[in-house]
Amino acid sequence: MVVMIKYTQRIGFILLLFCLLDIRAAQPQEQPPSATVDTLMGESKPSSGNNWWWLMEVDDSRSGALAKTLVIVILLSLLCLVVLLIWILINRNKMQARQIESDRLMEQFESLLFDYLTSEHNEDLYGKIALIAKSDFTRGILINQMHELSKSMSMTMSIGANEEARVQLRELYNHMQLDQDSIRKIYSPKWHIQVKGFRELAFMDVTEANDKIRQALKSKNNILRMEAQLALVRLNENDPFGFLDHLTFPFTLWEQLNVYELIAIHDLPVPHFSRWTTSPNKTVVIFALRMIQVFKQQQAAPQIIECLAHPDKDVRHMAIVVCGEIQLRETLPHLKHMYKNEEYANCLAIVHAMAKMPDEMMLGFLKLVLDKEDNVQLQIESAKAISKMGEEGIAALVKLMKSEYKNYQIIIRHVLDKRIS
Amino acid sequence: MGHIFSDIFFFIVNNVIFILTCFIFTVYLILSAISAVALRSYLRKNSYVDYTSILLAPLTPSISVIAPAHNEERTIIENIRALLSLYYNNYEVIIVNDGSSDNTFKRMVDAYDLERVSYFFDYRIPCERIRGVYKSKNGAFRKLTVIDKVNGGKADALNAGINISKKDLVCCIDVDSIMEPDALLKMVKPFMEETDKKVIGAGGVIRIANSCVIEDGQIQEIRLPKNFLPRVQVLEYTRAFLLARMAWGKLNGLLLISGALGLFDKEVLIKCGGYSTKTVGEDMEIVVRIRRYMVEQKLPYQVVYIPDPLVWTEVPATGKVLGRQRNRWTRGTLETLITHHQLFMNPKYGKFGVLGYSYWFFFEWLAPIMEFLGYLYFIFLLITWSVNWPFFLLLLTFVYTFAVMLSTWAILFEEKTFHKYKSRKEVFQLLGTALLEPFFYHPRTVWWAIRGNFDYLRGVRSWGNMEREGFGKDKKKKKKRRVREAETVQQIKAEQQQLESGKEAP
Secondary structure, eight states, rough: OOOOOGGGGGHHHHGGGGTTGGGGGGTTTTTTTTTTHHHHHOOOOSSSSSSGGGGGOSSSHHHHHHHHHHHHHHHHHHHHHHHHHHHHHHHHHHHHHHHHHHHHHHHHHHHHHHHHHHHHHHHHHHHHHHHHSSSHHHHHHHHHHHHHHHHHHHHHSOOHHHHHHHHHHHHHHHHHTTTHHHHHHHTSHHHHHHHHHHHHHHTOOOOHHHHHHHHHHGOOOOHHHHHHHHHHHHOOOOTTHHHHHHHOOHHHHHHHHHHHHHHHTTTTOOGGGGGGOOSSSHHHHHHHHHHHHTTTTTHHHHHHHHHHTOOSSHHHHHHHHHHHTTTTTGGEEEEHHHTTOOHHHHHHHHHHHHSSSGGGHHHHHHHHHHOOOOHHHHHHHHHHHHHHTTTTHHHHHHHTTOSSSOOHHHHHHHHOTTTTT | OOOOHHHHHHHHHHHHHHHHHHHHHHHHHHHHHHHHHHHHHHHHTTTOOHHHHHHHHOOOEEEEEEEEEEEETTTTHHHHHHHHTOSSSEEEEEEESSSSSSSSHHHHHHTEEEEEEEEOOOOOOSSSSSEHHHHHGGGGGEEEEEEEOOOOOOHHHHHEEEEEOOSSSEEOOOOEEEETHHHHHHHHHHHHOOOSSSEEEEEEEEEEEOOOOOTEEEEEEEOOOOSHHHHHHHHHIIIIIIIIIIIHHTOOOOOOOTTTTTEHHHHHHHTTTTTTOOOHHHHHHHHHHHHHHHTTTTEEEEEEEEEEEEEEOOOOOOOHHHHHHHHHHHHHHHHHHHHHHGGTTOOOGGGIIIIIIIIIIIHHHHHHHHHHHHHHHHHHHHHHOOOOOOHHHHHHHHHHHHHHHHHHHHHHHHHHHTTOOOSSSHHHHHHHHHHHOOOOOHHHHHHHHHHHHHHHHTTTOOOOOOOOOSSOOOOOHHHHHHHHHHHHHHHHHHHHHHHHHHHHHH
16 A cells, blocks of 8 residues: 555645634624724724725624734745745755766866876876865865775775875875865864764874864764764774773664774774673674674684673674574583573574584484474474484484474475575 | 524634644644754765665665565566565565466466475464465575465465565565665664664655656656646655654654555564554554554654655556545544554553544544535535635635645755756646645545545445556557566576576586
């Protein structure tokens, strides 16, 4: 069904009902013959002959006040209408002109920057660029183009060549004092301008304003805080992930993803994430576990095992997942032991983890899960875990298929069908 | 004595209407202001977002896209292809053939080389019997699962899809809608931004695709509908999505996520019992129910609204079909309001009960009834020669200017945000439509709403035939579509052959 728009603009004709208000008040037999706009407007009134004032004829002062209000609202609505219309047209023209100018400048800067990076006569090019980039608008476009160029280079060029180009761009950025523009932005009272400043400084490795950026780590504005964190990961060479030590706000999956992207794409040094598995902030612990999984930090095994006993179920869940993903076989007895006290999602994660690290020792346990659990997903996962145990597992499943006690056939057929999994 | 009573009666009628009107008037202005603030904040916030980071990262939540299909043989092949090409790295597509009586199922089987698999599942949510689950023999379509089931309606088909789903989130869509390729990326973001409040659902802006140029299940060129009815609905949708829903999203009082596209937490849906098959407004009912569930469980939650155009749909182009649609919407609203009557002004449910539910009660259900009574009252006054014409015209002018002003406001929002209609002519056409709407469109919507209430009382529970023109109405387009479909099938076959030859190669 397409949306229930539900006549949001019903207001229009609902207001038509307005029209009914007091329309009865002017019944010819009741209306005093002298009832004219004077009583309505409280001014000298023309008679209700053929002039336009007949529009406002009403029979008492209450309606008169109302009519006055209505006239004002009509005039305001009309005024608004005209203003909005002009606004729409101006905005349209402005946007189009801005877009055209921005496209033109981007193209111009792209070619100049490319020449700047490839040619040896940089002084001439610098002069040309400086000549164009005079206003805040053009300087902003120049920074954007530098960013774009750097991004595209990181995808097409080798790490060494890319780094060299970035150094050149940074020189140009500093030489043209664009860094001062970026620093000015982070002192703006508007958060979205500050964010732009953070991004530019991080991109150009300008550490001058780190203290100011650090202040934003305490901001209640989620976006500002996140952008400050990301900027510091790039700008704080000594301890890029130090902010995790003091993070009291929830570290959302979105923020985690952005930090991960910085590490993975921008080639930042990967820290030992086990450092944060004891953080009082559970979202930081979950992030640390995720990163341990992604970067396969096997050496964090003791900390992961500790997390299996964490009071928070979400942390335990993540720890179970990590055990399976990085194949911490020593945790198998622990996982088995945990099973009976965990809730559904964690039980499922345990069986799933066991499937990731097949071990014949677990066969009995998994058969028990398959046999005793009513939940379909648990049955499927346990059968899947058994099937991954090689010959012994397959033999066990074949034996179960013949069982008359319970119809395992459909489960096992599902598990063995490669098109499904 | 009689004269006094009649005076009292008319005084009450007039004043109730007046107060209600002022109330509605004020609320709309407040909602528009809230939505302006929320929109600005959203646009600023998302101007820095690089959605490709979601695409590349291994941390993203998994999604099942569930699309019920009933007699969709004309477009099903291309629609599935478009769904398989969405930008997201961790999703599956579940097409539910809801007992189609045409060749929908056969065409899917042929085009995607489907074969029945032994799929073990549980009816965690009750639904009609599932006859079989099908997967493609072609590895290129491993994301695709097709369910063949006994007809049970859209809600039932969605429930069947949820039962089969293996992912964390479920995205429920209309198979004939056209999703923006990055829709999943944008919709999943609020789930990833979840803090102390669990995000249980997200919905976005629905746009109208009539007259747009569509190829391979994708919008190639955006155009304003040529006909008046679809065009006036563009205006209506813009007002609803950019003014009202944006504000309700901000207030966390959103009661409706469009059935054309909604992303939900699967476990919450299952715990609530899935979509209700007893209503024709299942999209609104499910949102009310999951919200109610969260409040009753004392779990902090939010339903998020994304003011981005995420899906394109064809709206009815004839009064007959549009009337049926609006009739069904009214019945759906009424069914939901009655089912969840405990929410009415109930502070236990917070803003959701006190504001959200009441808004739907007064503005969406009661308002057209009051309006209709107003018309009748006006006719009565006309017959009895009791109309104060000067005052009437004054009020009419007031109502009209306000209505047009609000529409213009919505057009400005569209211009400042998505700017989808590029030519100035289209903007003027929209403004012209806003001038005509109050006379040539709105009274009809009131009539359809009244008929919806009447049909509800008569016990009508059917959806009604929602025949659409289709995105390829004219002969040329039909021919083109047939050629395209043949090409799609050929392409699929070629892919399969390639895959097979790849397997055979040493």
